[in-house]
Amino acid sequence: MLEITFNLREDGKVPYYVQLYRHIRQEIKSRHIPSGTRLPAIRRLSEHLRISRNTVETAYLQLISEGYVESRPRSGLYVVELEEDFSLSEEQAKQTVKRKVAADLKPKSPNIPEVRCDFRHGTNDLRHFPFSVWNRLTCQTMQEHSSLLSFYGDPQGELSFRIQLAQYLRQSRGVHCSPEQIIVGAGTQQLLLLLCQLLGTERQSVAVEEPGYNGAKAVFAQLKFQITPIPLDEDGINLEFLQRSGAKLVYITPSHQFPFGMILPIQKRLKLLQWAAENKGLIIEDDYDSEFRYQGRPIPALQGLDTRGSVIYMGTFSKSLSSAIRVSYMVLPEPLLEIFREIKILLEPTASLIHTDTLEQFMVEGWWEKHLRRMKNIYQKKHAHLLSLIVHYLGARVRVIGQYSGLHIVLEVLNGHSESELIRKAIENGVKVYSTTPYWINPDLESPPRILLGFAKLSEIEMEDGIRLLQEAWA
Amino acid sequence: MLEITFNLREDGKVPYYVQLYRHIRQEIKSRHIPSGTRLPAIRRLSEHLRISRNTVETAYLQLISEGYVESRPRSGLYVVELEEDFSLSEEQAKQTVKRKVAADLKPKSPNIPEVRCDFRHGTNDLRHFPFSVWNRLTCQTMQEHSSLLSFYGDPQGELSFRIQLAQYLRQSRGVHCSPEQIIVGAGTQQLLLLLCQLLGTERQSVAVEEPGYNGAKAVFAQLKFQITPIPLDEDGINLEFLQRSGAKLVYITPSHQFPFGMILPIQKRLKLLQWAAENKGLIIEDDYDSEFRYQGRPIPALQGLDTRGSVIYMGTFSKSLSSAIRVSYMVLPEPLLEIFREIKILLEPTASLIHTDTLEQFMVEGWWEKHLRRMKNIYQKKHAHLLSLIVHYLGARVRVIGQYSGLHIVLEVLNGHSESELIRKAIENGVKVYSTTPYWINPDLESPPRILLGFAKLSEIEMEDGIRLLQEAWA
Numbered sequence: 031m032l033e034i035t036f037n038l039r040e041d042g043k044v045p046y047y048v049q050l051y052r053h054i055r056q057e058i059k060s061r062h063i064p065s066g067t068r069l070p071a072i073r074r075l076s077e078h079l080r081i082s083r084n085t086v087e088t089a090y091l092q093l094i095s096e097g098y099v100e101s102r103p104r105s106g107l108y109v110v111e112l113e114e115d116f117s118l119s120e121e122q123a124k125q126t127v128k129r130k131v132a133a134d135l136k137p138k139s140p141n142i143p144e145v146r147c148d149f150r151h152g153t154n155d156l157r158h159f160p161f162s163v164w165n166r167l168t169c170q171t172m173q174e175h176s177s178l179l180s181f182y183g184d185p186q187g188e189l190s191f192r193i194q195l196a197q198y199l200r201q202s203r204g205v206h207c208s209p210e211q212i213i214v215g216a217g218t219q220q221l222l223l224l225l226c227q228l229l230g231t232e233r234q235s236v237a238v239e240e241p242g243y244n245g246a247k248a249v250f251a252q253l254k255f256q257i258t259p260i261p262l263d264e265d266g267i268n269l270e271f272l273q274r275s276g277a278k279l280v281y282i283t284p285s286h287q288f289p290f291g292m293i294l295p296i297q298k299r300l301k302l303l304q305w306a307a308e309n310k311g312l313i314i315e316d317d318y319d320s321e322f323r324y325q326g327r328p329i330p331a332l333q334g335l336d337t338r339g340s341v342i343y344m345g346t347f348s349k350s351l352s353s354a355i356r357v358s359y360m361v362l363p364e365p366l367l368e369i370f371r372e373i374k375i376l377l378e379p380t381a382s383l384i385h386t387d388t389l390e391q392f393m394v395e396g397w398w399e400k401h402l403r404r405m406k407n408i409y410q411k412k413h414a415h416l417l418s419l420i421v422h423y424l425g426a427r428v429r430v431i432g433q434y435s436g437l438h439i440v441l442e443v444l445n446g447h448s449e450s451e452l453i454r455k456a457i458e459n460g461v462k463v464y465s466t467t468p469y470w471i472n473p474d475l476e477s478p479p480r481i482l483l484g485f486a487k488l489s490e491i492e493m494e495d496g497i498r499l500l501q502e503a504w505a
Numbered sequence: 506m507l508e509i510t511f512n513l514r515e516d517g518k519v520p521y522y523v524q525l526y527r528h529i530r531q532e533i534k535s536r537h538i539p540s541g542t543r544l545p546a547i548r549r550l551s552e553h554l555r556i557s558r559n560t561v562e563t564a565y566l567q568l569i570s571e572g573y574v575e576s577r578p579r580s581g582l583y584v585v586e587l588e589e590d591f592s593l594s595e596e597q598a599k600q601t602v603k604r605k606v607a608a609d610l611k612p613k614s615p616n617i618p619e620v621r622c623d624f625r626h627g628t629n630d631l632r633h634f635p636f637s638v639w640n641r642l643t644c645q646t647m648q649e650h651s652s653l654l655s656f657y658g659d660p661q662g663e664l665s666f667r668i669q670l671a672q673y674l675r676q677s678r679g680v681h682c683s684p685e686q687i688i689v690g691a692g693t694q695q696l697l698l699l700l701c702q703l704l705g706t707e708r709q710s711v712a713v714e715e716p717g718y719n720g721a722k723a724v725f726a727q728l729k730f731q732i733t734p735i736p737l738d739e740d741g742i743n744l745e746f747l748q749r750s751g752a753k754l755v756y757i758t759p760s761h762q763f764p765f766g767m768i769l770p771i772q773k774r775l776k777l778l779q780w781a782a783e784n785k786g787l788i789i790e791d792d793y794d795s796e797f798r799y800q801g802r803p804i805p806a807l808q809g810l811d812t813r814g815s816v817i818y819m820g821t822f823s824k825s826l827s828s829a830i831r832v833s834y835m836v837l838p839e840p841l842l843e844i845f846r847e848i849k850i851l852l853e854p855t856a857s858l859i860h861t862d863t864l865e866q867f868m869v870e871g872w873w874e875k876h877l878r879r880m881k882n883i884y885q886k887k888h889a890h891l892l893s894l895i896v897h898y899l900g901a902r903v904r905v906i907g908q909y910s911g912l913h914i915v916l917e918v919l920n921g922h923s924e925s926e927l928i929r930k931a932i933e934n935g936v937k938v939y940s941t942t943p944y945w946i947n948p949d950l951e952s953p954p955r956i957l958l959g960f961a962k963l964s965e966i967e968m969e970d971g972i973r974l975l976q977e978a979w980a
Contacts, residue, residue, distance in 0.1 A: 035805055035806070037679070062675055062678075064672075113571055150655060166646075168644075172643075200532075202508045202510055216856070216857075218853065244851060245851060252702045255878040326512045327554055327555040328508075330511055330512050350659070353658075354657075354858035356854065376723035377720075378694045379692070381831065382859075382860055384857075
């Protein structure tokens with residue numbers, strides 16, 4: 031154990047050794063010092079608490095004589111195993127270890143069968159993560175740029191990393207930006223929070239797609255923005271509704287609408303930009319998984335089509351590399367950039383310098399390009415396979431929405447069941463699928479239910495198993 | 506290079522190969538595709554843009570014939586070196602590399618001499634960072650818990666990590682909390698932002714120490730809080746002023762006031778808690794570098810003395826381990842925890858799972874304890890050495906404020922010069938010291954100037970050099 035810290039009363043009423051003995055005994059009884067813990071060496075504790083060694087020794091002897099602590103030869107004093115039930119934290123520690131190993135493949139209760147296939151979204155296919163390269167570059171970063179460890183770094187993200195990002199965004203996504211316009215952060219929500227601060231009090235209302243990403247809406251709601259839902263057409267946000275809403279700010283996922291998956295066509299992108307020009311509007315473009323597009327020509331990001339500085343572009347490495355490293359970015363147009371520069375000096379960075387430096391080297395050495403190309407192929411195959419399985423097993427009972435890109439699809443299920451029935455029947459048959467209801471502000475009760483299926487992590491065999499189970503469940 | 510993405514016009518007015526040729530030429534001329542870049546293989550680009558290979562080939566041939574691109578045997582097509590001046594991003598890339606290597610040890614302009622000693626604060630002593638252990642554990646995390654990489658993880662931080670943290674905080678800082686009360690985040694500012702959201706609209710004003718940490722005040726200001734500065738006594742915040750201010754929320758650094766460094770004594774801590782009890786007040790306790798205390802007995806955190814749930818405790822690994830990994834935490838009392846639980850499902854985590862998992866293992870294996878003990882000894886020696894150097898070289902011309910803990914000290918300089926004069930004279934003599942003015946809301950113009958000196962990164966020899974230079978500069 032580390033140290034024992036508490037407030038020694040100095041009024042002379044209770045001897046120090048009694049105070050120390052009582053404190054440690056209480057900590058042991060309440061399981062805050064777990065059994066098996068080694069007590070601090072007498073010398074160290076006496077230095078730490080600025081009391082004599084004799085005082086510590088007396089307190090320790092009392093604990094030994096009362097059986098709370100035992101002496102082990104050539105090792106030290108240890109807290110003994112007590113006979114009551116486990117303390118909260120030990121039990122939790124065990125559960126956590128279990129959770130890490132088995133994730134959610136274990137049955138949750140006796141009534142629910144084992145999950146044989148989980149169409150969870152927001153995951154990556156890890157079998158293809160370049161572990162050895164990443165580990166090597168991480169160690170290299172730590173060694174070569176060891177001074178990084180004591181830097182807070184640029185609150186905007188390191189310039190050299192932003193140079194790589196700008197080049198990637200231009201070439202792959204058609205985003206036109208200089209490294210100066212990029213802000214690196216630990217996730218889209220954190221960047222949205224910052225963005226809203228930059229927008230100031232003039233824009234306190236925002237239009238969002240209905241349905242749309244609830245994580246973004248949560249940020250707006252926390253900041254007390256007025257949120258106006260705008261319905262979707264088959265090809266994305268309904269621009270007439272947007273126009274009529276009077277909104278000056280819209281948050282949108284044009285390249286793979288979340289959750290429905292449609293891609294905003296080029297004509298509509300140009301019209302949206304025109305809306306912004308005519309209404310002094312601002313567009314937040316969340317390009318969260320647009321790296322993975324499987325059909326048709328790549329459409330440049332809205333940001334790349336914009337000439338008036340009315341688009342804030344947001345992207346992330348969560349889908350394309352790893353969500354665990356927490357690296358996202360946004361591209362600001364000039365007026366917002368000016369405001370950012372004013373407050374920049376007072377901002378702490380949020381993304382890990384170790385990860386962004388590793389990522390920079392990963393890009394410089396060409397691994398990022400290779401990884402992305404490889405994952406695009408892998409996901410394209412999985413996506414095509416999943417669609418063919420759906421046709422084969424589920425046929426006319428379902429309709430796939432937004433099937434051209436991304437790492438999830440949406441099934442409109444036409445067998446007359448409700449969304450909750452469909453999900454429950456699936457779970458009872460060992461397959462987890464997900465609700466789209468949380469993404470609505472005013473849930474659509476009239477349309478057939480829509481079910482979300484993520485596929486990034488699943489193998490072709492697992493997918494086939496899963497869709498077969500769904501067929502049985504929904505028969 | 507990765508990919509070339511742009512919007513092909515399909516109206517038939519301009520042939521595809523001309524559009525492609527023009528686009529690439531423009532990108533080369535504007536340096537967005539730097540010289541030396543390899544163009545994508547014809548096959549790959551044709552697949553990517555969904556145009557024929559012939560179209561790509563024709564565009565490439567045109568670029569070659571015009572001299573923008575050259576063919577290298579058995580390798581591919583490369584953008585040639587153009588003769589104009591460097592593009593912005595290349596120049597910046599070079600500067601960035603330089604910056605990483607030499608940091609700010611280089612002279613900034615011919616008039617300013619080389620910096621021989623930099624008393625920058627907010628850094629760590631890296632010579633003692635356990636690189637090999639940390640690298641080994643990082644790689645182990647990536648391999649053993651590889652599924653972590655595709656998790657977003659618990660928005661609160663992983664429970665197993667929080668269990669370690671709770672134990673550490675209890676034993677080392679006397680903080681009483683369960684792992685459920687801990688929220689892990691990517692920095693104090695990010696956690697303060699979250700906290701302010703939990704506080705809601707009822708508390709929109711906050712009392713802060715004057716002077717105090719400007720990074721915290723920046724968050725409050727961004728959220729439009731009314732900020733009331735409370736003057737400091739010799740032993741920390743003036744409680745009468747706090748009482749009279751009518752504040753219901755106070756942000757405070759009791760264990761090492763920033764920047765002045767005094768330690769709030771136990772009697773005053775109890776009075777502060779009494780203030781909270783009588784006024785339904787809340788206390789944000791920022792314990793940013795309290796691991797390093799060099800004299801007197803350890804005083805438990807305010808949080809540990811509190812029995813009414815009126816303290817929010819904040820801590821960080823930035824000072825004690827590395828600021829680059831961006832891992833901080835806060836401990837919430839029950840009422841705020843309830844509000845957190847309500848919004849938790851919609852929050853993304855911000856700290857890197859890779860780093861927190863590595864840190865967890867670092868703690869489990871006892872390295873954290875060893876590292877902390879070692880650094881405490883090292884910083885204690887440096888601190889004592891710095892104080893003796895100040896007495897020796899600067900003597901009665903200065904007074905040290907808050908000299909019992911932490912990684913920086915403050916010098917009150919009594920030679921009649923202003924703060925800006927002192928800093929300028931120091932720079933002219935090759936030593937960087939820092940202003941305390943930015944930490945004031947209403948700068949104190951009557952007291953002698955106070956200069957901030959961080960010492961964590963400096964060796965004893967560097968410190969001696971630095972203080973000697975200061976003696977010359979301020980003579």
